Structures are given as C-alpha cells and as structure tokens.
Amino acid sequence: TLRLICTTTAVQRKNARASGPEKYTEAFIKKQIEEFNLGKRHLANMMGEDPETFTQEDIDRAIAYLFPSGLFDKQARPMMKHPTEIFPEQRKIQWGEDGRPFHFLFYTGKQSYYSLMHETYEKFLNVQKHQDQLIAEDLPLQKEKRNLAGSRWLTKIELEEMLLEKLSDDDYSRFIQLLQKLVALPCADIEESYIQKFSKELPVQLQEVVIEPLQYDEQGKAFSTGEGKRKTARATAVVYDNGTGKITVNGADILHYFPVLQDREQLLFPFQFLGRIGKHDMVCTVSGGGRSAQAGAIRLASAKALRSFVTEKEVECMRQAGLLTVDPRVKERKKPGQEGPRRKFTWKKR
Amino acid sequence: RIMPVRWSRYNPSYLEPEVKKESYQKPLEELTEEEREQMELKAVRPIKAAPPTVSSSVFSDPMISKFTNMMMKSGNKVLARSLMCQTLEAIKRKQLEKYHKAPENEKETIECNPYVIFHQALKNCQPIIGLSNITKGGKTYQVPVPLTDNRKRFLAMKWLITECRENKHRRTMMPEKLSQELLLAFNNEGPVIKRKHVLHKMAEANRAYAHFRWW
Numbered sequence: 001t002l003r004l005i006c007t008t009t010a011v012q013r014k015n016a017r018a019s020g021p022e023k024y025t026e027a028f029i030k031k032q033i034e035e036f037n038l039g040k041r042h043l044a045n046m047m048g049e050d051p052e053t054f055t056q057e058d059i060d061r062a063i064a065y066l067f068p069s070g071l072f073d074k075q076a077r078p079m080m081k082h083p084t085e086i087f088p089e090q091r092k093i094q095w096g097e098d099g100r101p102f103h104f105l106f107y108t109g110k111q112s113y114y115s116l117m118h119e120t121y122e123k124f125l126n127v128q129k130h131q132d133q134l135i136a137e138d139l140p141l142q143k144e145k146r147n148l149a150g151s152r153w154l155t156k157i158e159l160e161e162m163l164l165e166k167l168s169d170d171d172y173s174r175f176i177q178l179l180q181k182l183v184a185l186p187c188a189d190i191e192e193s194y195i196q197k198f199s200k201e202l203p204v205q206l207q208e209v210v211i212e213p214l215q216y217d218e219q220g221k222a223f224s225t226g227e228g229k230r231k232t233a234r235a236t237a238v239v240y241d242n243g244t245g246k247i248t249v250n251g252a253d254i255l256h257y258f259p260v261l262q263d264r265e266q267l268l269f270p271f272q273f274l275g276r277i278g279k280h281d282m283v284c285t286v287s288g289g290g291r292s293a294q295a296g297a298i299r300l301a302s303a304k305a306l307r308s309f310v311t312e313k314e315v316e317c318m319r320q321a322g323l324l325t326v327d328p329r330v331k332e333r334k335k336p337g338q339e340g341p342r343r344k345f346t347w348k349k350r
Numbered sequence: 351r352i353m354p355v356r357w358s359r360y361n362p363s364y365l366e367p368e369v370k371k372e373s374y375q376k377p378l379e380e381l382t383e384e385e386r387e388q389m390e391l392k393a394v395r396p397i398k399a400a401p402p403t404v405s406s407s408v409f410s411d412p413m414i415s416k417f418t419n420m421m422m423k424s425g426n427k428v429l430a431r432s433l434m435c436q437t438l439e440a441i442k443r444k445q446l447e448k449y450h451k452a453p454e455n456e457k458e459t460i461e462c463n464p465y466v467i468f469h470q471a472l473k474n475c476q477p478i479i480g481l482s483n484i485t486k487g488g489k490t491y492q493v494p495v496p497l498t499d500n501r502k503r504f505l506a507m508k509w510l511i512t513e514c515r516e517n518k519h520r521r522t523m524m525p526e527k528l529s530q531e532l533l534l535a536f537n538n539e540g541p542v543i544k545r546k547h548v549l550h551k552m553a554e555a556n557r558a559y560a561h562f563r564w565w
Contacts, residue, residue: 152363260428262402262427262431265405265410266405268405273406316393320397321369321374322397322399325399328360
C-alpha cells in the first residue's frame, strides 16, 4: 500500500484498542467527569467569569494563563480537557462472572468485526430476496443510482474507533468490498439507513476557501495580493487591473530575473489559462529556494491573487487545472546507514 | 490488485490536474455519462498541483517534454530544452528548403510542421510486440510479449536517442543528428526503423515460445 507521509491528527492520536483487562472502570470515569465539571466551575469563579457559559476554549486560555509553560510539545503542557478526550474509549469486560463470554463470536478473536460482516451479509441476502420477489411479480426494479461522488466510506481508523477493535488492512478492504457489492445492487435503497452508518458526506465543492474582495489603491486602480510557496521559496504577488502585462520581480524585469524560458512560461501560465495576458500588471517579491522553486511560488501567488478578479466557475477551473494547490513535494531527508535519501552505500563483499 | 511500492507526498485521494483550456469550455450536453461522473468526482476531491514542466500554452506538448527529459543529462534541463528547440528549428529549415526547391504539384505533400513530423516519426518507430526473458527449466528464452502504450513510446524515444548518441560521427551536433534521424523515421527509413523491424522478425521467429507467457 502507498505509505503516506502526510498524516492526519487522527493517526497521531492513540488508537482505541482492547489491550488486556480494563485499565479504568466505569465508576472511575464517572468520578473523573464529576471532578472535571466541578473544577470547571471553580476555574470560572477564579477567572471571574460565568460558570454556566464557560466553554472549552475559555478553559484552555485560563490554564495557559495560570500555568505558563515554555515546553515545545503542546501535548506536554498542562491541559484540562473532558475525560472522554483524555482516556481512550475502552470495551467493557466481554465475559460474565462465571467466565462465559457474552458474544457468540468471542472466540474468533475479532468479535465485532466478524459480527459486522455477518450483519452486512444478512442485509445483502435480504436485498437479493427482495429483488427476486420483484422479479417474480414482474415489477420494475428501482434504478436510481446513488450519488457516489458526494460521499466516501469510513477510513480504517474511523472503523477501528467505531468497533473498538484493531483491524488489519485486509479485513478493512474486505469489508469495503462487501459494502460496494451491496450498494451496486439495484434495490439497495431498502438498506439505505444501514449503509449511511458507514459513509461520510464529502464537503460538496471543495470551495471552502474564502475569495477576498478586490482592494482599491489611491489612483482608483483595483489590485489584489496573493502568497505562494514551493519547496523553500516564498513569494508575494500584487496583481493590478487595467495594465499592460508588465511583470516585475524583486525590482527587475522578468527577462532579467528568469533567463530560462520554462520559468517565464510558468509565470504566465495563470494569465494564459484565464486569457488575460495583456490586461494585468504584476509586482512580486520572492526569496529563498532555487530558480524553479521561485517560479512555482510566484505562479501560485499570482493564481491566488487572480481569484478576486474572476468568476467562481473560472476559479473552479483553475483549481481543477492544479494552479491553486500548494505543491507538497520537498527534498527527502537522508537516512542513517545510507548515502542519500534512496542510494545505499556501495555493497562490498568483504 | 495494484500494489505501488513508492510513496508520494500526496494523499491517495488527490486527482491528476487537467491543464488544457479546451476541456473546460465544452458545454454540458456533449459529455458522456462517464465524463459527467468524472466531473462530479473532480468537484469534490482535492487536486494535485500542476508540475512545472506543464503549462496550458500551445507550445507545451507532453511528448516533447518526455523526450526532453530523456535527453537530459545530470539534471541539465536548460541544455536539453535548448537542444530540443534547435532540433525542431533544424527540421523546419530542412523542410522549408525542400519546399522551396520542389515543383508546384509536390508542394502540398511536403510537411513543414516540426511537431507533426516528430509525432509521426515516433509513431513509425514504435514496436508492436516486444521480447522478454523468461527462465524455464534452467534456460532463458526470448518470449514475444505484447507491450503497453507507455512502453512502446519509451522504447521508440530511447532508440532514437541512443542511435544519435552512439552511431554518429563524434563532431556532429545533437540537433543535426536528431533532425536527420527524425526525418528518416518520418519517411519510414533509417536505422531506428530497421531496429524495429529486426525486433519484429525476432518475435516472429520465437513464436513457438509464446505459450511460456503467463500474463
């Protein structure tokens, strides 16, 4: 599988695992919750605020004020959070007083996973039976296609949290395949509520970014700014309206600053894509990185600045052309025991 | 199932960017079902950044950039790109010379566009079938095997470049050698086309071992 360098906060948190006997009893957690609520009211009193409307953000600010810490790691600083966030969720003890387990699949080892697969297959057979009934009565099958693009399945980590049990990659992929088979059947609308438990809505239109309005300078010209980065280069661009198409980089003309044709092509890429080559002036500053990195940084900055001049559809077109994403590729680090990031030392037989 | 071994800095949910302007100007009715689904998917998923070699201008061509990258030595893209431009210029000059010398009726058959010549020459050089070494019972046999599109293009470009680098006189410049090779390949002559035919004949000769292939 593709190893991801980009990790999410969910991965960095400790996974919920049923490892060994219970570490915290239910009574203990209840006591912690009561203590937390009392402590919250005391803190609100101390800070002189209303105990009823004291939110988590207020708590964080109060703790940061009362216990200032110079530690670098945020997780190591003193914090006061709700016990459910601090103590990971645990499974209750799976067997009774006589030692007999409650669940019939306990001895498989992964009881929640297998019971889930069992349930999903039951729904699958249900749908097939319903389909057969409709065919026997010669009624038309419902052929409304479910919108696949607007939702995604739960990730492996989310499924693990739901089941409170560790899963392997293989198990997870088998479950997803079964779900896909279920969805592919024409009469799957019956089990829609069951399927919705395992799918998440993707935010429709990744246009969560706010487009800034145009600013006007002293002479009445419209302009907008944008910032871009690529590898170690950082660039800021100011795009003016009603211009001649002149581009200035760090005080010099682009022909002087970028003697290579490829870099100049990259600078003009956003303008050429929108068809506005002779209409805007640009003044940019760039520092860091190399020749190509600076060109990429300015391209991103100018694309971001041009968003304010252009309709929403064109912004969407720019995004699909890859002009508005920050390139995450950086130089890979050298590893110990190897000469470079990938190259190993020369292998000598003796 | 595909199991990629390398890792990438992008999340697997990121899609490839589409740079050409024309694909965004098509009205909604002309698209097929698959294209509509693709569009919907693109609207929701994040998209990778466009690489610095790619641009939406008329002058950028993916085949030409691939060829330039293959010609490049130790990361000197500036030199490789200038050699490529000089090659295309040399092709244009030679074709124009031929055009002005040719009689009236032949003037229309002479192709002057260097991009068309490059693409046609590459197509003519691509082998249809390739050979692969399969070891069975201790002996290694050359088994005829179908090639993917990418592999065909790669082989054609590789043959052109090695041909120019090794089999020519030391003092001739690369643009000269390359333009000569491309024009010969365009007319289905020249050493690269011969190499392709040799490969085809070997594959035909080893037809008996074709059943060794298991994919």
